[in-house]
Amino acid sequence: xxxxxxxxxxxxxxxxxxxxxxxxxxxxxxxxxxxxxxxxxxxxxxxxxxxxxxxxxxxxxxxxxxxxxxxxxxxxxxxxxxxxxxxxxxxxxxxxxxxxxxxxxxxxxxxxxxxxxxxxxxxxxxxxxxxxxxxxxxxxxxxxxxxxxxxxxxxxxxxxxxxxxxxxxxxxxxxxxxxxxxxxxxxxxxxxxxxxxxxxxxxxxxxxxxxxxxxxxxxxxxxxxxxxxxxxxxxxxxxxxxxxxxxxxxxxxxxxxxxxxxxxxxxxxxxxxxxxxxxxxxxxxxxxxxxxxxxxxxxxxxxxxxxxxxxxxxxxxxxxxxxxxxxxxxx
Amino acid sequence: xxxxxxxxxxxxxxxxxxxxxxxxxxxxxxxxxxxxxxxxxxxxxxxxxxxxxxxxxxxxxxxxxxxxxxxxxxxxxxxxxxxxxxxxxxxxxxxxxxxxxxxxxxxxxxxxxxxxxxxxxxxxxxxxxxxxxxxxxxxxxxxxxxxxxxxxxxxxxxxxxxxxxxxxxxxxxxxxxxxxxxxxxxxxxxxxxxxxxxxxxxxxxxxxxxxxxxxxxxxxxxxxxxxxxxxxxxxxxxxxxxxxxxxxxxxxxxxxxxxxxxxxxxxxxxxxxxxxxxxxxxxxxxxxxxxxxxxxxxxxxxxxxxxxxxxxxxxxxxxxxxxxxxxxxxxxxxxxxxxxxxxxxxxxxxxxxxxxxxxxxxxxxxxxxxxxxxxxxxxxxxxxxxxxxxxxxxxxxxxxxxxxxxxxxxxxxxxxxxxxxxxxxxxxxxxxxxxxxxxxxxxxxxxxxxxxxxxxxxxxxxxxxxxxxxxxxxxxxxxxxxxxxx
Ligand code: SF4
Ligand code: SF4
Numbered sequence: 001x002x003x004x005x006x007x008x009x010x011x012x013x014x015x016x017x018x019x020x021x022x023x024x025x026x027x028x029x030x031x032x033x034x035x036x037x038x039x040x041x042x043x044x045x046x047x048x049x050x051x052x053x054x055x056x057x058x059x060x061x062x063x064x065x066x067x068x069x070x071x072x073x074x075x076x077x078x079x080x081x082x083x084x085x086x087x088x089x090x091x092x093x094x095x096x097x098x099x100x101x102x103x104x105x106x107x108x109x110x111x112x113x114x115x116x117x118x119x120x121x122x123x124x125x126x127x128x129x130x131x132x133x134x135x136x137x138x139x140x141x142x143x144x145x146x147x148x149x150x151x152x153x154x155x156x157x158x159x160x161x162x163x164x165x166x167x168x169x170x171x172x173x174x175x176x177x178x179x180x181x182x183x184x185x186x187x188x189x190x191x192x193x194x195x196x197x198x199x200x201x202x203x204x205x206x207x208x209x210x211x212x213x214x215x216x217x218x219x220x221x222x223x224x225x226x227x228x229x230x231x232x233x234x235x236x237x238x239x240x241x242x243x244x245x246x247x248x249x250x251x252x253x254x255x256x257x258x259x260x261x262x263x264x265x266x267x268x269x270x271x272x273x274x275x276x277x278x279x280x281x282x283x284x285x286x287x288x289x290x291x292x293x294x295x296x297x298x299x300x301x302x303x304x305x306x307x308x309x310x311x312x313x314x315x316x317x318x319x320x321x322x323x324x325x326x327x328x329x330x331x
Numbered sequence: 332x333x334x335x336x337x338x339x340x341x342x343x344x345x346x347x348x349x350x351x352x353x354x355x356x357x358x359x360x361x362x363x364x365x366x367x368x369x370x371x372x373x374x375x376x377x378x379x380x381x382x383x384x385x386x387x388x389x390x391x392x393x394x395x396x397x398x399x400x401x402x403x404x405x406x407x408x409x410x411x412x413x414x415x416x417x418x419x420x421x422x423x424x425x426x427x428x429x430x431x432x433x434x435x436x437x438x439x440x441x442x443x444x445x446x447x448x449x450x451x452x453x454x455x456x457x458x459x460x461x462x463x464x465x466x467x468x469x470x471x472x473x474x475x476x477x478x479x480x481x482x483x484x485x486x487x488x489x490x491x492x493x494x495x496x497x498x499x500x501x502x503x504x505x506x507x508x509x510x511x512x513x514x515x516x517x518x519x520x521x522x523x524x525x526x527x528x529x530x531x532x533x534x535x536x537x538x539x540x541x542x543x544x545x546x547x548x549x550x551x552x553x554x555x556x557x558x559x560x561x562x563x564x565x566x567x568x569x570x571x572x573x574x575x576x577x578x579x580x581x582x583x584x585x586x587x588x589x590x591x592x593x594x595x596x597x598x599x600x601x602x603x604x605x606x607x608x609x610x611x612x613x614x615x616x617x618x619x620x621x622x623x624x625x626x627x628x629x630x631x632x633x634x635x636x637x638x639x640x641x642x643x644x645x646x647x648x649x650x651x652x653x654x655x656x657x658x659x660x661x662x663x664x665x666x667x668x669x670x671x672x673x674x675x676x677x678x679x680x681x682x683x684x685x686x687x688x689x690x691x692x693x694x695x696x697x698x699x700x701x702x703x704x705x706x707x708x709x710x711x712x713x714x715x716x717x718x719x720x721x722x723x724x725x726x727x728x729x730x731x732x733x734x735x736x737x738x739x740x741x742x743x744x745x746x747x748x749x750x751x752x753x754x755x756x757x758x759x760x761x762x763x764x765x766x767x768x769x770x771x772x773x774x775x776x777x778x779x780x781x782x783x784x785x786x787x788x789x790x791x792x793x794x795x796x797x798x799x800x801x802x803x804x805x806x807x808x809x810x811x812x813x814x815x816x817x
Contacts, residue, residue: 254491
């Protein structure tokens with residue numbers, strides 16, 4: 001399966017994240033899965049004309065393009081010209097290259113939230129008129145249009161995340177190479193459901209603090225970060241706390257809130273990232289699937305029942321009260 | 332004279348285009364263009380200061396911790412807060428992990444594969460270079476990727492994830508390290524050391540950092556030859572191809588380092604500018620820095636200090652040929668990077684190499700590998716010194732009105748963030764990244780930037796679409812174009 005990888009208006013971080021793949025490493029995984037890289041800007045030998053020739057041959061249909069991976073937002077500005085990002089040496093806007101290649105691709109994959117939805121490049125007043133391949137923030141459309149389907153009949157596959165986890169990318173590519181991905185394997189935003197049907201909250205090491213609404217108040221506290229620190233783990237679709245990052249980590253285990261980087265528009269939450277917006281003391285962003293009245297009732301009850309250990313540890317940076325050892329004889 | 336435009340340049344981070352004039356097969360003038368603009372400085376204006384910690388790392392996926400540390404340092408300066416010792420250790424460990432992983436990625440995946448190209452098929456070292464460094468297929472990639480990924484577990488623990496962590500805070504680190512995690516980190520660092528000593532150096536790190544002159548370096552090489560390890564393989568190729576005569580920037584014999592790895596007010600690597608012509612170390616003050624927009628697609632006139640500078644794209648600007656501004660120190664072109672850091676810090680090998688041939692393809696690569704050997708033992712010391720149970724982060728508020736400067740060293744060199752806060756919001760945010768210094772366009776006096784000068788004199792035969800010597804010079808700087816143009 002031939003994969004062509006382009007970097008558009010992003011930071012290259014999704015590629016760098018990919019290089020952190022393990023057991024086996026990224027190149028071994030791709031090779032073992034029958035995936036060959038036609039060209040990748042960070043890894044391939046070919047430069048200049050040689051590289052452009054590979055792109056041209058895909059557009060001409062001479063080289064079959066099984067998967068087009070695009071990393072980074074598509075920059076439409078200034079004034080729709082795409083001149084904020086010209087593919088070096090070609091004088092042509094990257095958005096034109098992407099349009100021509102997407103028209104040929106059997107599958108089109110957006111690697112990362114920039115390519116999927118616009119991402120941080122589209123933050124504030126979006127100075128470069130950045131968008132995703134098939135989304136402009138929450139709105140379907142983007143560079144290729146809401147009606148775009150690759151040759152396989154699928155919409156753009158959005159491996160969202162800022163950056164994406166190497167496992168999300170590799171498993172998507174391997175699935176495409178092995179027996180394909182069906183429309184039902186993608187969620188309503190085009191994200192592979194194998195990781196997007198989960199919430200960051202699942203498996204978070206702070207779950208016990210969450211249960212008792214024992215909350216962190218400042219950076220480095222151990223408590224749940226939902227109430228005061230802006231954590232969106234209960235709403236963000238991703239398996240970050242079940243599938244470790246860099247061998248051992250996740251945002252919430254790293255001491256900071258989930259900012260829901262797999263969601264369209266995460267770059268502009270409408271409030272400071274490290275604050276939880278509240279109305280009448282109640283966070284407005286309630287957990288997915290939870291009616292507000294239940295949340296309020298449950299939170300009040302659980303707060304009144306918080307064990308001293310959990311309450312004390314919530315505002316410390318290491319456990320200061322350890323679980324008691326008690327022989328109940330009831331086990 | 333003939334002129335040609337080269338691109339895309341792969342195996343550099345981000346987008347790069349060169350316009351070269353050649354005479355008799357040699358580059359007579361070069362213009363460096365960064366053909367990508369994203370507008371981070373514009374995006375930051377009007378946000379609450381802490382939001383910079385979310386936005387700024389996303390400038391760059393290869394040196395995102397560096398961007399985080401620069402932002403946190405600028406905010407800490409504005410807030411008047413100092414991280415506690417554990418916070419400083421954790422921050423230094425995160426920054427060092429990223430910097431060393433960058434050096435490794437650059438050497439193995441970006442730079443060395445060029446010596447495995449068919450064009451070198453006749454060279455005596457070719458078979459070995461091809462087996463080891465061929466892009467994607469070479470044996471070295473299979474060795475280095477797992478080692479790199481495992482080394483990055485340090486960031487899994489300290490940073491939650493890489494790239495784009497939020498554990499780097501103005502007051503220290505949001506991630507306290509437990510006693511057992513400290514032990515695990517020491518073990519990871521030692522494991523990484525063992526890998527380096529086996530594959531990269533074929534010798535103890537201390538033996539490498541103890542090499543005190545170019546003569547001693549060649550003695551070390553001659554003792555066992557190129558098969559000792561990948562560093563020695565590079566040395567053999569460099570001697571054969573005379574890489575020390577390639578890519579010298581004659582008009583930029585000034586080496587800048589902001590200094591790095593701060594602990595209790597001291598820097599492990601010194602701050603300053605080494606003047607290669609007078610062979611003397613000059614003080615660096617950020618007040619001496621200006622950015623000039625005369626040859627960028629940017630609105631504005633002339634040069635100004637980052638605290639009064641702004642970023643407004645203007646694609647119609649006729650003299651413009653890049654999205655990159657031109658930073659200058661006391662009005663002069665300077666270069667930065669690992670070699671500059673080691674020269675400013677007075678490492679005898681780095682000083683000797685620069686005295687002999689200036690910054691060139693050879694000395695820049697040696698500077699990078701020398702730094703790996705010097706920093707890993709420091710990392711082990713920092714990790715061992717962590718005191719579990721003590722604070723990692725100091726809490727502090729952001730004043731309504733303030734300004735801050737964050738000067739640190741990313742893998743590729745001097746990185747500076749300048750922030751002005753008014754009414755609790757970011758009024759101005761200006762960034763000068765390492766590659767902005769190195770790959771700067773011309774300034775208002777018409778003086779070319781460091782790479783533009785370094786390319787002059789490089790062999791570039793007219794029939795060759797993408798001359799290899801040009802590629803070596805470009806990649807020897809390890810450019811990061813996404814940082815450059817942010
Ligand atoms: S910190 Fe976030 S993800 Fe973790 S338990 Fe609290 S709400 Fe859930
Ligand atoms: S925890 Fe949240 S912010 Fe962090 S990577 Fe996962 S989805 Fe993104």
